[in-house]
Amino acid sequence: xxxxxxxxxxxxxxxxxxxxxxxxxxxxxxxxxxxxxxxxxxxxxxxxxxxxxxxxxxxxxxxxxxxxxxxxxxxxxxxxxxxxxxxxxxxxxxxxxxxxxxxxxxxxxxxxxxxxxxxxxxxxxxxxxxxxxxxxxxxxxxxxxxxxxxxxxxxxxxxxxxxxxxxxxxxxxxxxxxxxxxxxxxxxxxxxxxxxxxxxxxxxxxxxxx
Amino acid sequence: xxxxxxxxxxxxxxxxxxxxxxxxxxxxxxxxxxxxxxxxxxxxxxxxxxxxxxxxxxxxxxxxxxxxxxxxxxxxxxxxxxxxxxxxxxxxxxxxxxxxxxxxxxxxxxxxxxxxxxxxxxxxxxxxxxxxxxxxxxxxxxxxxxxxxxxxxxxxxxxxxxxxxxxxxxxxxxxxxxxxxxxxxxxxxxxxxxxxxxxxxxxxxxxxxxxxxxxxxxxxxxxxxxxxxxxxxxxxxxxxxxxxxxxxxxxxxxxxxxxxxxxxxxxxxxxxxxxxxxxxxxxxxxxxxxxxxxxxxxxxxxxxxxxxxxxxxxxxxxxxxxxxxxxxxxxxxxxxxxxxxxxxxxxxxxxxxxxxxxxxxxxxxxxxxxxxxxxxxxxxxxxxxxxxxxxxxxxxxxxxxxx
Numbered sequence: 001x002x003x004x005x006x007x008x009x010x011x012x013x014x015x016x017x018x019x020x021x022x023x024x025x026x027x028x029x030x031x032x033x034x035x036x037x038x039x040x041x042x043x044x045x046x047x048x049x050x051x052x053x054x055x056x057x058x059x060x061x062x063x064x065x066x067x068x069x070x071x072x073x074x075x076x077x078x079x080x081x082x083x084x085x086x087x088x089x090x091x092x093x094x095x096x097x098x099x100x101x102x103x104x105x106x107x108x109x110x111x112x113x114x115x116x117x118x119x120x121x122x123x124x125x126x127x128x129x130x131x132x133x134x135x136x137x138x139x140x141x142x143x144x145x146x147x148x149x150x151x152x153x154x155x156x157x158x159x160x161x162x163x164x165x166x167x168x169x170x171x172x173x174x175x176x177x178x179x180x181x182x183x184x185x186x187x188x189x190x191x192x193x194x195x196x197x198x199x200x201x202x203x204x205x206x207x208x209x210x
Numbered sequence: 211x212x213x214x215x216x217x218x219x220x221x222x223x224x225x226x227x228x229x230x231x232x233x234x235x236x237x238x239x240x241x242x243x244x245x246x247x248x249x250x251x252x253x254x255x256x257x258x259x260x261x262x263x264x265x266x267x268x269x270x271x272x273x274x275x276x277x278x279x280x281x282x283x284x285x286x287x288x289x290x291x292x293x294x295x296x297x298x299x300x301x302x303x304x305x306x307x308x309x310x311x312x313x314x315x316x317x318x319x320x321x322x323x324x325x326x327x328x329x330x331x332x333x334x335x336x337x338x339x340x341x342x343x344x345x346x347x348x349x350x351x352x353x354x355x356x357x358x359x360x361x362x363x364x365x366x367x368x369x370x371x372x373x374x375x376x377x378x379x380x381x382x383x384x385x386x387x388x389x390x391x392x393x394x395x396x397x398x399x400x401x402x403x404x405x406x407x408x409x410x411x412x413x414x415x416x417x418x419x420x421x422x423x424x425x426x427x428x429x430x431x432x433x434x435x436x437x438x439x440x441x442x443x444x445x446x447x448x449x450x451x452x453x454x455x456x457x458x459x460x461x462x463x464x465x466x467x468x469x470x471x472x473x474x475x476x477x478x479x480x481x482x483x484x485x486x487x488x489x490x491x492x493x494x495x496x497x498x499x500x501x502x503x504x505x506x507x508x509x510x511x512x513x514x515x516x517x518x519x520x521x522x523x524x525x526x527x528x529x530x531x532x533x534x535x536x537x538x539x540x541x542x543x544x545x546x547x548x549x550x551x552x553x554x555x556x557x558x559x560x561x562x563x564x565x566x567x568x569x570x571x572x573x574x575x576x577x578x579x580x581x582x583x584x585x586x587x588x589x590x591x592x593x594x595x596x597x598x599x600x601x602x603x604x605x606x607x608x609x610x611x612x613x
Contacts, residue, residue, distance in 0.1 A: 004244075007558075014562045015308065018501045018569070019471075019478045025569040026496070066283050090283060094275035120282055123485040168485075170293070181294075182473025186466050193462030200455035209240075209447055 030128035030140075039158035040127045043166040050163025053156050057149045058118075061107055065090055066119035067167045073103045111145040122161070122168035130161050229450075232428075237446025238453055239434045245316035246432070247460040248309050254461060255306035256420065260413060262299040265292070270351065272405035274398050277353035278487045297472045300479040303345055305468055307502040310338060318533070319554060321542040322433035328534040330426040335531045337419045340412055342503065347408040349500060350401065354484030358396060359497045365390050370516035378517070395490070437543030496571075504568030505561050509587070511572060512580025522584065529591040536591060539598035540605045549597045553590045560586030 017023065032040070039046050054062075054069070063070045068089040074080055079099060083091055097104065108114050122130065129140070134157045137146040150157045170178065220226050269289055271280040285292040314334070317323060323331035346364060350357045368390070371383035392399035434440055447453070471479065483494055499507050506523040513519035529536065537550075544551040560583040567580050 010558065010562065011312070014565075017566055019304070020475070022566075022569055024566055026571055065279075066287065090279075092276055093279055097275075117487075120485040120487075124482050126482065178473060182469065185469045185473070189462045189466040189469065193459045193466070196455055196459040196462060200451065200459065203451050203455070207451075209452060 028129075030126075030132045032128045032131050033154070036131060036154055036158040037127065039155065040131060040161040040165065043162055043169075044172055046159045046162040047166035048163075050159035050161070050166070053160050054163050058160065061111070061115040063096075063117045064119050064164070064167055065093070065096065065117050070096070070100075071103060071107070073106070074100045077103075113145065115146075118164055118167075120168055122164040127161050127165065130164065131157055134160060233450040233454070234448050236428070236449040238432050238449050239440045239445065240447045240452075241435055242432065242453070243435050244460070245312065245319070247457045247464075248313040248316055249427075250457045251461065251464050252306065252309045252313055253420070253424075254464075255302060255309050256416070258298060258302045259306055260417075262295045262302060263409065263413070265295045266299055267409050270405075272351070272401055274353065274401055274488075277351065277401060281352045282485065294472070297476055297480070301468065301471045301476065303348065304479050304501075305471075307341065307345060309464075310341060311502070314338065314530075315558065317433075318557070319544045320433050320435055321437060321537070321544070321547075321550075323534040324433075324537070324542055325534075327426075327430045327433060330423060330430055331534055332531065333419060333423045333426060337416065337423060338530075339527070340415055340419065344408060344412040344416065345500065345502065347404040347412065350396075350404045351408065352484055353401065353488045355486040355488055355492070355494050356481060356484040356497075358488035358490070359494055360499055361391075361396055361400070363497050364499065365396065367510065367520065370510075370520040373515075374517040433542070435543060435545060437541065437546050498568055501565060501569075504566075505564040505587075508564040508568040508580045509584045511568075512577045512584055514577075522588075526587060526591075529588075533591075533594075537594040537598055539601040540610075541601050547597070547601065549600065550594075553593050553597065556586050557590035560584075560590070 051067075051069075054064070059069065059075070060072050063074070068084070069075075070080065070091075074096075077100070083095065083099060087095060104114050125133070131154075133140040133146075134150050135154060136151060137144050137148055150160070169175070266285065269280060269284050269292060271277055271284075281296070285296050287293075317331065317334070346361075350361045365387050368386040369383040371386075372378045372381055388394060390400075392403055431439070440446060486494075498504065506526065509523040509526060510519040513522055539547070539550075541547050541550075544554055563583045564580065564587065567576055567583065570576050
């Protein structure tokens, strides 16, 4: 009995460390004021505004392909619409990069590298990092070629982050649906497990095996 | 009507006889403990991987330009419910390996590898090895930063053979490395062959091996926590319904935990860094293999000499393979073997510590700790022959077979 408890505890502890919260591995943490974190979280109210801010401040260099938002020079190019009619709103990456090669190379010439597409950036970096980085790029990543566009506008930065979140993550309604699905699935499995156990007890009693 | 169709089929296929002989008349020991359910859980985990994998293949594109978008846009956003399938496949892979590890440790604890079950153990080891390769090939497919750089590091490991004294000049390691990648760098050819291996060849091999493993379990009988062979006619209980319902209930619990992760905690199974498209010009800060390879990785990393490190972590695999022959004691199950039990604890703690050390930065202290736990791991394997000799003495002193 003691052995069973010890083995269970160390196994659960091991998987907790490896899968959920690795207290031994290095973590980078970035702080974010609470009122701005709230804005960045609230996709429903701020994503639209964030998208407008993105178009004004970021779109000159950055695309968000999963939202069919391309860099400004591409957006102005009549070829884009023809391609979108053929391939759908979200162009395949190879098509996009080869047709608009010159636009991307022009950016590379001025910044040293092609500014990354931001479709999944929220998932990679998280809101705290993005907020701090967009606000003061040199402070977070010294030597970066990203210009300080949003410096001194923390609230608007948070709204841009909310927009990026809305592109990367499922919408709040979709999230609620998924939570409901998850709870339903887990509840079903637990109830079935208990029913099986009870049923087994009865069968075994009848068979005299209990 | 349905009953008559069933009867018509049964008269020709004799399915109910098969069921009766294989499930009901098949007797198992009554005292099987909870860890014996890991075997069935592994089969279910395998089935989940195959089913979810079939659906993923329909939308995934094995092309360096579109692989990332097909995984993260088409599958995650465009096609309804494919996000669920991908979550299930990604979490399922980790759960499958976790269950297989638990199954292996259970087998070691109850000495399930001993006569007459050596072959079951060896086939199980091959399954484990093929499974690691399957996991490794599948990890490259999303074509994110972690996929790409994880593979860069993995493909580098065989080159450590080349730093060996004499055979090093043959450049075997480099040849293996190039053969793995299909060229000098990881690109379209690598992705294509990994895709083919991951969706066709390796699962088929696994399917075959799992069938052989199951057949051998039936042929040699299930081991017993008490470490003695039972008289099946007198003591056994019918596999169905005694075992099936018990393991079915455990299964539901396992699936409940599994779906908790699928719906609410994918942070580890779809890590943030892998949402960054693969970029050969940008090395990420922390590159480490997935958790199921970390123990080997730490052994490799802690030993200062590259070639010795390579030998050491392969030796761990070889020791696991020849475990039935390292441990030739007449006694079975850690319940009856206090010395073995202590060494088993050393083994468990060392392998867990090595895995956790693999997630930590490679500082001198960690390398030292890595060496200590590597020693612990090897101490387990190397102590087995000694323990066996001691236990033969006890066995003879107590009167051997007559006991």
